[in-house]
Amino acid sequence: MTALGAVVGAESTRFAVRSPHADAVWLCLFSESGESSHVMQREGPDWVLELPGNLAGTRYGYRAAGEWSPHHRHWFDPSKLLVDPYAVELDRRFQQDPRLAIFGEDTADIVPRAIVPSPDQPHPAEPPRFDRGSLVYELNVRAFTIRHPDVPEHLRGTVAALAHPAVIAHLKKLSVSAVELMPIVAWVDERHLKPLGLVNAWGYNPVAMMALDPGLCPGGVAELRDTVAALHAEGIGVLLDIVFNHSGESDVDGGVLSLRGLDNAAYAHAPDGTLINDTGCGNTLDFANPAVRRLALDTMRHFVSRCGVDGFRFDLAPVMARGPGFDPAAPIFAEIESDPLLADRVLIAEPWDIGPDGYHLGDFPARWLEWNDRFRDDVRRFWKKEAGIGLLATRLAGSSDVFGPHQPHSDCRSVNFLAAHDGFTLADVVSYEHRHNEANGENNRDGHGENFSWNNGVEGPSADPSVIAARKADLRAMLGTLFASTGTIMLTAGDEFGRSQQGNNNAYCQDNAIGWVDWESRDLELEDYVAELSAKRHRRLQSFARFPTNVQWLTGDGKPMAIADWEDTNGHTFIYDAAPEQGTDEGELRVEICRARHLVRIDLTA
Known part of the structure; x- marks a missing residue:
């Protein structure tokens, strides 16, 4: 099988790109003297060209000729400079x-050029730094460090900033097991944002799946590799949030940047030729196509072998198992499992998309972890006094109603979280009853409508001591519930110290103070409380990693729960009492929850 991309050999550099329906493909090299074109040769579905010499560092792209008929699945236009998908x-x-979507308009001056990489320097194979049941810390690289007072200004907003001692000290204070980096590969802004004076600040609109964004990672592969190594040296793993479900080339009116101008069959199409949009982003990559699966697998291999990452979180993961309907035995799962580089990596699914039958929590393979939005919603509803103890008890004990029957000692696959990048911050959950996304330019129509949030009597910021106290109590209660729960847990950066987005629950386009983490005004008392909770959990990690056995549910006075107790939505106190598992050195886990006093007490005894 042809190795795709640009590969430097001993005496030459070989270029290969897939474009099965093109009539001609040219390799375009860029230097100070301008662009030079070189005709490539067809080898089956691929086009290849070998040039003498080591061309590492050379800028390049492709042009392809063929039929231009967007409504018949072809966007060939030799005036478009195309980024190598590899x-x-x-x-x-x-x-x-606008020129990206107009036939005949040359785009060489606006499209990025790929850089020929130096010969591979494989990263030594090491087991992932991660334990089930531990804490995953989700962060946006730019927003997390752009205002950090202890990070040098030239590093702020970059991947390299994550290796700074001040950042690592914060992660270690929280007993973070792994950071989960929101997308760091190069993306393009959605078409509607520029007229609004906005940009995509999250990165969930990639074009080339392996290409690191030059703004977030100006040092390229070496910067990511060095940052991963620095975090590993402190016992912290690195997970990448990757987007394999669509590309930034958007709908039929979108631009021609890469796959669209080379191999539009990578996108899923309905029988009438229209683009399928199971992502809400204009297109959907077709994982029934072996070439798409190969691109995804090669992308993962690249980040593992060259950068040493420990695993991946997959955005809108059901798309990966669509062909077009969701298949729990989809080929991609077996291909990952059988790959020697990927078989032991951490795999986390966002188990829903917006396509038909798009919600698949609990349906991914047994080794995969899954974001559990039912935990998020039910914990919020419990502390809002809209749900009874029975529902919370199920979430605390690992959501076995979702993940099915289990054997004793089996690992829990739930990733429990209270808030994520998408939605209210945790502090805004207790401060805003309604979303406030006016700054997004969509008349407050975007973002989740149902957030199970509340405001303690005042919408937004308040100087009332009683309101402030109530909100702090709510935050402590919810965070205590998270850290007491069975399963892996996830905390989004800043939620440990009360970060607000001013009620914006869809801040994807806010590369400004709304979306940036404010380190100067953080609540250090809340941060210390979270650090204490995390330290307790970390000391008895196995108590939380597995579905509990030998559990008793008791009332506040130590009596077994009665049927009526389970639906109590008032001030009831209950105790979750898990005896140590036979044959382990784990101690007893005892969690007391009292809604009337906003109390969550975790006791771990040896």
Whole structure:
């Protein structure tokens, strides 16, 4: 099988790109003197060209000729400079421009050029730094460090900033097992954002799946590799949030940047030729196509072998198992499991998309972890006094109603969280009853409508001591519930110290103070409370990693729960009492929850 991308050999550099329906493909090299074109040769569905010499560092792209018929699945236009789908570094960021979608308009001056990588330097194979039941810390690289007072200004907002001692000290204070980096590969802004004066601040609109964004990772592969190594040296794993479900080329009116101009069959189409949009982003990558699965697998291998990452979180993961309907035995799962580089990596699914039958929590393979939005919603509803103890008890004990029957000692696959990048911050959950997304330019129509949030009597910021006290009590109660729960847990950066987004629950386009983490005004008392909770959990990690056995549910006075107690939505106190598992050195886990006093007490005895 042809190795795709640009590969430097002993005496030559070989370029290969897939474009099965093109009539001609040219390799375009860029230097100070301009662009030079080189005709490529067809080898089956691929086009290849070998040039003498070591061309590492050279800028390049492709042009392809063929039929231009967007409504018949072909977007061939030799005036469009195309980014190599296998590029790993780019010389500039993507930018939105109307010329990208106009036939005959040359785009060489606005499209990034790929950079020929140096010969592979494989990362030594090491087991992932991660334990089930531990704490995953989700963060946006730019927003997390752009205002950090202890990080040098030239590093702020970059991947390298995560290796700074001040950042690592914060992660270690929280007993973080692994950081989960929101997308760091190069993306393009959605078309509607530029007229609004906004940009995509989250990165969930990629074009080239392996190419690191030059703004977030200006040092390229080496910067990511060095940052991963620095975090590993402190016992902290690195997970990448990756988007395999769509590309930033958008709908039929979108631009021609890469796959669309080379191999549009990578996108799923209905029988009438229209693009399937199971992602809400204009297109959906077709995982029934072996070439798409190969691109996804090669992307993962790249980040593991060259950068040493420990695993991945998959955005809108059901798309990976669609062909077009969701198949729990989809080929991609077996291909990952049988791959020697990927078989032991951490795999976390966001188990829903917006396509038909798109919600699949609990349906992924047994080794996968899954974001559990039912935990998020039910814990919020419990502390809002809209749900009874029975529902909370199920979530605390690992959501066996979702993940099915289990044997004793089996690992829990739930990733429990209270808030994520998408939605209210945790502090805003207790401060805003309604979303406030006016700054997004969509008349407050975007973002989740049902957040199970409340405001303690005042919408937004308040100087009332009683309101402030009530909100702090709510936050402590919910965080205590999270850290007492069975399963892996996830905390989004800043939630440990009360970060607010001013009620914006869809801040994807807010690369400003709304979306940035404010380190100067953080609540250090809340941060210390979270650190204490996390330290307790970390000391008895296995108590939380597995579905509990030998559990008793008791009332506040130590009596077994009666049927009526389970539906209590008032001030009832109950105790979750898990005896140590036979044959382990784990101690007893005892969690007391009292809604009337906003109390969650975790006792771990040896």
